[in-house]
Amino acid sequence: MTETSTRRERQREATYAEIVRASRELLAEGAELSLRAVATRMGVTAPALYRYVASYQDLVDLVAYEIDRAATETFAAAADALPPDDAAGRLLVSVTTFRHWALANPREFSLVFANPIADAACVRRELITLSSSGHLFTDQMREVWLQNRFPVPALDELPPVVREAVTDPVIPAKVEKVALEDRGLVWAYMQGWTQLYGVVALEVFGHMDPRIIESGEMFVDTLRNYAPRLGLADDWPRLEAMVRERLAASAGRAAPR
Numbered sequence: 001m002t003e004t005s006t007r008r009e010r011q012r013e014a015t016y017a018e019i020v021r022a023s024r025e026l027l028a029e030g031a032e033l034s035l036r037a038v039a040t041r042m043g044v045t046a047p048a049l050y051r052y053v054a055s056y057q058d059l060v061d062l063v064a065y066e067i068d069r070a071a072t073e074t075f076a077a078a079a080d081a082l083p084p085d086d087a088a089g090r091l092l093v094s095v096t097t098f099r100h101w102a103l104a105n106p107r108e109f110s111l112v113f114a115n116p117i118a119d120a121a122c123v124r125r126e127l128i129t130l131s132s133s134g135h136l137f138t139d140q141m142r143e144v145w146l147q148n149r150f151p152v153p154a155l156d157e158l159p160p161v162v163r164e165a166v167t168d169p170v171i172p173a174k175v176e177k178v179a180l181e182d183r184g185l186v187w188a189y190m191q192g193w194t195q196l197y198g199v200v201a202l203e204v205f206g207h208m209d210p211r212i213i214e215s216g217e218m219f220v221d222t223l224r225n226y227a228p229r230l231g232l233a234d235d236w237p238r239l240e241a242m243v244r245e246r247l248a249a250s251a252g253r254a255a256p257r
Helices: 003-029 035-042 056-080 087-104 106-113 125-129 132-148 160-167 184-204 210-215 217-230 236-251
Strands: none
Touching (some): 003 035, 003 056, 003 106, 056 106, 056 132, 087 106, 087 184, 087 217, 087 236, 106 184, 132 184, 132 217, 160 184, 184 217, 210 217, 217 236
């Protein structure tokens, strides 16, 4: 690679970073996210921007990926404050941090997790499977499973379509280290993510009593009901205290006693 091509590549990457920065500023301000708005914020013309993002969907895909990557770093950092051998604590701290991020950044959450990535013509498989947060959460669940070996269904116990989905998943799941015969673990992850995403999305979009959202009780209840599925029933009192402490800290109030 020549010095000229290296410099050109650095300039291109810097432009992509500027596109993401401008887009996130627009989202934070509640402004419309569009190619024209991003170009104006950057001080360039819309045609100049088309050299980097050819359509609105390309813009959304780029920004959503970078937002998810940056947010996942905060989820992982929260987990890394705990000992490596506390797999359950690390998973629950990460998902609690995910909830806090989602509530604090509803438009970014919407762009990442409510952005349709399939249309009538095709499924953009690569984009579906790239999500950084999905890789983190599946890897953390695998660590929980390695520690306590909670039961997962055998492949022949799953409906055919589920068996196909866990064998060749089209979701952001880190499954390379999960043996084929243990892929029931991926089904357990799908079930858990459905519940986690469901409660957080309802909270973010305000489709819940605001007092329940503020308290976090539905979120806690969702984790409480899923914990036995991961073999964490006996450890739940400790984990619940950990979750509530972080909920209280994010709300700027003292943890309940």
